[in-house]
Amino acid sequence: MIAAFITIACVLATMLAPWIAPFNPFDPTQISLWDGKLPPSWIEGGQAQYILGTDNQGRDMLSTILYGGRLSIIVGIAAVCLGMALGVILGVISGYFGGAVDAIIMRIADIQLTIPGILLAILINGIGRTLLPLEMREDFAIYVVIFAIGLTDWPQFARVTRGATLVESQKEYVQAARVIGLPRWLIIVRHILPNVMRPVLVIATIGLALAIISEATLSFLGQGIPPTTPSLGTLIRVGNEYLFSGLWWITLFPAAALVVLVFAVNLLGDWMRDALNPKLR
Amino acid sequence: MATENTLLDVANLSIQFPTRRGIIDAARDININLQPGEVLGLVGESGAGKSTIGNAIVNLLEKPGRISNGSIKFQGQELRELDDDAMRKVRGDRIGMIFQDPQTSLNPLLRIGEQLTETIKKSLAVSDKEAHERALDLLVAVGITQPEARLKAYPHQFSGGMRQRVVIALALAGEPELIIADEPTTALDVSIQAQILDLIKDLCKTRNLGVIIVTHDIGVIANIADRVAVMYRGAIVETGPVNQILNSPQHPYTTSLIAAVPPTDRKLHRFNSVDYIDGSDSSNEAKRIDVSTHWLGEQNDLKSPDGVAVSVNNLKLSFVLQNAIFKRNRKTLQAVDDVSFSIADGETFGLVGESGSGKSTVARLIVGLHKPQSGQIRVMGNEVELHKQDEKSLAARRALQMIFQDPYSSLNGRLKVLDIVAEPIRFFKMASSEKQTRSIVQDLLDHVGLGAAAAMRYPHEFSGGQRQRISIARALASRPRILICDEPTSALDVSIQAQILNLLKDLQEELGLTMLFISHDLPVVRQMCDKVAVMRSGAICEIAETETLFESPQHEYTKHLLELMPKM
Numbered sequence: 001m002i003a004a005f006i007t008i009a010c011v012l013a014t015m016l017a018p019w020i021a022p023f024n025p026f027d028p029t030q031i032s033l034w035d036g037k038l039p040p041s042w043i044e045g046g047q048a049q050y051i052l053g054t055d056n057q058g059r060d061m062l063s064t065i066l067y068g069g070r071l072s073i074i075v076g077i078a079a080v081c082l083g084m085a086l087g088v089i090l091g092v093i094s095g096y097f098g099g100a101v102d103a104i105i106m107r108i109a110d111i112q113l114t115i116p117g118i119l120l121a122i123l124i125n126g127i128g129r130t131l132l133p134l135e136m137r138e139d140f141a142i143y144v145v146i147f148a149i150g151l152t153d154w155p156q157f158a159r160v161t162r163g164a165t166l167v168e169s170q171k172e173y174v175q176a177a178r179v180i181g182l183p184r185w186l187i188i189v190r191h192i193l194p195n196v197m198r199p200v201l202v203i204a205t206i207g208l209a210l211a212i213i214s215e216a217t218l219s220f221l222g223q224g225i226p227p228t229t230p231s232l233g234t235l236i237r238v239g240n241e242y243l244f245s246g247l248w249w250i251t252l253f254p255a256a257a258l259v260v261l262v263f264a265v266n267l268l269g270d271w272m273r274d275a276l277n278p279k280l281r
Numbered sequence: 282m283a284t285e286n287t288l289l290d291v292a293n294l295s296i297q298f299p300t301r302r303g304i305i306d307a308a309r310d311i312n313i314n315l316q317p318g319e320v321l322g323l324v325g326e327s328g329a330g331k332s333t334i335g336n337a338i339v340n341l342l343e344k345p346g347r348i349s350n351g352s353i354k355f356q357g358q359e360l361r362e363l364d365d366d367a368m369r370k371v372r373g374d375r376i377g378m379i380f381q382d383p384q385t386s387l388n389p390l391l392r393i394g395e396q397l398t399e400t401i402k403k404s405l406a407v408s409d410k411e412a413h414e415r416a417l418d419l420l421v422a423v424g425i426t427q428p429e430a431r432l433k434a435y436p437h438q439f440s441g442g443m444r445q446r447v448v449i450a451l452a453l454a455g456e457p458e459l460i461i462a463d464e465p466t467t468a469l470d471v472s473i474q475a476q477i478l479d480l481i482k483d484l485c486k487t488r489n490l491g492v493i494i495v496t497h498d499i500g501v502i503a504n505i506a507d508r509v510a511v512m513y514r515g516a517i518v519e520t521g522p523v524n525q526i527l528n529s530p531q532h533p534y535t536t537s538l539i540a541a542v543p544p545t546d547r548k549l550h551r552f553n554s555v556d557y558i559d560g561s562d563s564s565n566e567a568k569r570i571d572v573s574t575h576w577l578g579e580q581n582d583l584k585s586p587d588g589v590a591v592s593v594n595n596l597k598l599s600f601v602l603q604n605a606i607f608k609r610n611r612k613t614l615q616a617v618d619d620v621s622f623s624i625a626d627g628e629t630f631g632l633v634g635e636s637g638s639g640k641s642t643v644a645r646l647i648v649g650l651h652k653p654q655s656g657q658i659r660v661m662g663n664e665v666e667l668h669k670q671d672e673k674s675l676a677a678r679r680a681l682q683m684i685f686q687d688p689y690s691s692l693n694g695r696l697k698v699l700d701i702v703a704e705p706i707r708f709f710k711m712a713s714s715e716k717q718t719r720s721i722v723q724d725l726l727d728h729v730g731l732g733a734a735a736a737m738r739y740p741h742e743f744s745g746g747q748r749q750r751i752s753i754a755r756a757l758a759s760r761p762r763i764l765i766c767d768e769p770t771s772a773l774d775v776s777i778q779a780q781i782l783n784l785l786k787d788l789q790e791e792l793g794l795t796m797l798f799i800s801h802d803l804p805v806v807r808q809m810c811d812k813v814a815v816m817r818s819g820a821i822c823e824i825a826e827t828e829t830l831f832e833s834p835q836h837e838y839t840k841h842l843l844e845l846m847p848k849m
Contacts, residue, residue, distance in 0.1 A: 171690040171691075172685040172686070172687055172690045172691035173690060173691050173692050173693040175645075175650055175683075175685065175691075176683065176685060176691055176752075176755065177693075177704070178649070178650060179648045179649070179650065179678070179681075179682060179683045180678070180682075180704060180705045180708060180759065181674075181675050181678040181679070181708065182704070182708055186708075190693075190696075191693050194693075194695040194696075195693065195694070195695055
């Protein structure tokens with residue numbers, strides 16, 4: 001119960017950032033460079049309106065974290081949806097048809113799994129950026145990141161889906177559908193997909209947490225979201241530069257927010273797993 | 282009846298399972314006792330609580346079950362007072378257990394010898410050498426030849442029956458005084474079942490053991506037990522010597538349970554159903570319909586030109602067990618070997634054989650789930666290739682439907698019953714509107730004895746027998762002419778079996794269906810079928826009219842199978 005409460009509070013807070021955050025970090029009129037690098041309000045030198053202090057550009061930390069968390073969640077969900085869609089489609093095809101199709105898809109997945117995910121994401125991200133015209137890079141950076149993370153995590157989904165499909169397609173209800181004479185695509189859509197989605201959703205929630213971390217890592221490495229758009233990763237990177245000059249709050253608070261967010265997403269996943277089970281309803 | 286040398290005395294035992302919806306009484310006021318050298322049969326249908334009692338005696342109740350009342354005295358000692366450690370010793374050394382599935386009750390990674398000697402050393406504290414000697418003796422005692430070589434084998438190198446013998450040897454390893462066997466032969470073929478039962482009975486007499494045998498099968502009880510306790514919904518309704526219970530049962534439940542076992546020696550018009558069901562409505566009986574006006578009777582002009590509904594010629598199929606690039610290195614299994622038969626319009630054709638005989642594969646070939654390597658299948662006079670999606674094959678498909686063995690996996694749990702049954706109607710566009718589809722589905726459900734309200738529920742809300750009815754409704758929904766039933770009742774209790782078989786018989790009569798009935802259960806086949814084919818390792822041994830086959834079997838294998846039929 002307490003866990004559920006923290007989760008909901010966390011997700012709601014970031015989703016409702018535009019309405020509840022005290023400042024808007026995207027509005028230049030609310031940012032004053034004079035207020036830059038202020039410590040949290042309870043430390044000497046802090047100001048009451050900046051509860052968690054300000055960053056190097058004078059943005060309120062609390063507001064920036066809320067907006068950044070929102071961006072991280074959106075990027076994470078979009079990336080997981082992309083990876084899941086790709087992985088589930090390829091996995092079902094692989095599992096149901098078998099043979100050469102199966103071999104080709106699964107070998108591609110195997111090859112991709114030998115390359116560390118973050119390296120691949122950096123590669124895809126880099127290629128994606130260079131393909132875009134210069135003036136669009138800033139605006140489309142988010143989509144490129146989503147694409148990069150989505151493309152790196154499809155093999156997990158494909159593997160799980162393939163395994164579940166192999167099990168389900170041996171069951172008698174699928175055979176009954178074949179006896180009726182239903183075409184294969186209809187059997188896949190109506191009978192197999194709904195029954196393989198449960199394990200897929202379970203890894204999707206783990207995948208969501210991982211995608212948020214991936215996004216933060218990419219941004220931390222300066223490969224993801226540009227610093228003008230705050231995400232948790234960019235904030236940590238900016239703070240990192242000031243860490244040894246005693247401005248610890250710029251790094252610590254976003255990092256703590258990231259930990260809580262990932263933890264909350266995992267709890268949400270656990271809860272969703274039970275809620276989606278028709279037998280427990 | 283408890284005397285000084287009573288081995289086990291269970292008095293007033295009650296077991297409860299607290300659940301979120303209240304406390305379930307799994308067993309109420311159970312009184313049983315057992316003398317050394319005696320076999321007690323505990324018989325009842327699934328959910329009667331018979332396994333629960335077996336587990337309670339050895340303190341292996343599944344959580345959150347608990348013993349709420351009563352005593353379990355084993356050789357005068359109260360087992361309920363023992364702590365976990367002492368109980369574990371009793372379990373290994375003095376009470377042996379035999380479980381249902383020999384596939385899972387042995388550790389697949391350890392050699393038979395290691396498993397045996399380990400158990401012997403643990404409970405008897407003897408040297409390695411003596412443990413080895415004892416293991417050899419045990420294998421001999423359970424009838425395993427070449428024990429020295431067999432000790433070095435892994436469980437997967439044994440057949441099902443041999444594995445169950447090893448499990449029995451393991452149960453005997455600690456030299457127990459009591460053996461609890463929970464459905465020891467349910468997973469085995471008839472011929473092996475008889476051997477295992479003989480073995481248990483023999484061991485019981487020679488070693489003066491007490492044996493409790495838990496089973497749903499009255500035939501097993503008739504073969505092995507000295508005394509019987511009949512369980513119904515958590516209570517023992519009747520106890521007595523086996524002859525008395527079988528020949529002059531006192532309780533109405535026992536009477537109907539015995540009557541529901543199909544007789545082996547004569548043919549009845551209908552199966553006797555277990556009509557003793559308290560606390561539930563007995564409106565399960567299907568409604569009769571008038572075929573000339575009913576939806577199911579429409580378009581019944583799909584008649585075959587020569588009066589043959591299905592004919593199969595020289596069907597062959599082999600499965601690849603081990604693939605290799607070169608043909609000579611491949612290992613194959615000839616699942617169906619040159620099978621030919623034909624089924625006349627409106628006939629029920631039985632296909633019997635033990636597991637692995639290829640009878641299910643034949644059914645799957647006919648409905649197009651497998652592609653034959655050679656041979657023809659003709660449905661309604663047309664040669665069809667059912668694995669194809671062209672128009673001719675689809676028409677043949679509509680005429681041909683199948684009822685599967687396992688009602689728990691044959692329905693898609695994500696769909697409502699309405700959508701499951703409506704699937705063929707929608708696919709073949711047999712109804713003009715969604716409203717008509719709905720009313721047809723409700724009518725079908727009513728007709729198979731479920732009631733129209735079932736349409737809006739999900740499959741997991743139904744019991745095994747009810748699910749099988751849904752499965753039948755789905756098969757009827759494409760207005761088939763030929764119904765293929767692959768062991769339709771082997772996953773069900775005797776009482777439910779009778780209901781489902783009667784339903785199938787009624788439907789066949791009303792609609793003039795042709796039926797291919799696949800079963801390993803000879804008494805059932807005798808009741809259901811007009812003609813029977815006996816299969817063994819992929820080939821047909823004998824085809825004959827049912828009565829001829831049962832009265833004067835020609836083939837040696839048929840004679841052998843008939844001899845093994847449990848007699849009561």
